[in-house]
Ligand code: GN1
């Protein structure tokens with residue numbers, strides 16, 4: 001057994017999982033948590049797989065509150081899905097308790113770990129391949145918001161204060177520029193200017209919220225395309241994963257982040273930014289999928305602001321990558337020098353592409369919301 005497999009087996013042994021450990025590997029797609037896939041064989045020879053995940057405590061200083069949120073939300077969803085469709089053949093996310101009955105365990109080398117069922121027969125995509133996948137992903141996130149729309153916002157705690165507070169993210173960037181703790185400001189002049197010239201858009205959504213024109217809902221807050229499990233055979237979205245950031249938020253954050261993550265033909269860290277583009281057919285598919293499941297609870301103002309939210313959340317993510325670059329790469333996992341700056345550049349290129357097509361996007365939204 002490799003050392004990695006031994007570690008995985010050790011962590012797995014603290015959870016109430018049946019069977020004998022037969023293998024494990026690391027899954028490296030997220031930027032935040034450490035994730036393992038572990039396989040267990042039962043007496044009949046059947047193999048079941050589980051996700052073991054350590055919560056990043058730098059990002060989530062209160063992992064137990066994160067776990068409480070997830071437990072509340074998965075229970076709520078699973079109960080409703082079961083009630084609505086007794087013959088439900090799909091898969092939902094379930095937490096497996098530790099041997100002591102708690103929803104998470106302390107790891108042997110520290111840290112808080114939790115265990116989920118692995119959603120079989122599905123895969124995730126970093127880059128969208130076709131409009132069907134875009135439609136399905138948006139439909140799944142809309143369905144998620146719909147399923148939790150009757151869960152009172154107060155039942156879910158804020159685990160990262162100001163997560164989508166774009167003005168606060170902007171202020172933090174200005175501080176990082178001022179400090180220039182790693183001498184990197186010089187290398188990011190163009191990006192800094194790009195963001196500074198768009199300061200006026202940072203507060204738009206929060207201003208609407210403060211004025212009572214938008215409402216807070218229970219939202220996912222990390223609607224990356226690779227947080228949707230897609231059935232390998234049918235291309236249908238089966239289940240939304242990565243519930244760590246489920247918090248009170250705006251429905252618009254989720255849609256905006258989805259457009260950010262699922263309209264460009266290249267990965268988030270593509271070095272050739274000329275390849276970055278907000279592809280209109282993908283946007284149209286996202287909008288149709290989202291409205292299919294979210295139309296019932298969205299207000300006219302929310303619908304009107306959908307294209308704007310895409311621009312804002314994409315710029316916010318650019319701001320976050322740039323801030324982390326200037327602060328020495330302490331938040332997002334990086335795999336090469338300048339990784340966060342590369343990521344920032346794709347985001348800003350996407351903002352530009354959205355700006356160029358914003359009118360078209362708005363007309364499409366108007367047309368679709370009428371039908
Ligand atoms: C992080 O964990 P992951 O890779 O799904 C981040 C998101 C960013 C995203 C950018 C808790 O998501 O907010 O949009 O990277 N999650 C957290 O790729 O900060």
Ligand code: MG
Nearest residue numbers: 030032222242
């Ligand atoms: Mg995440």
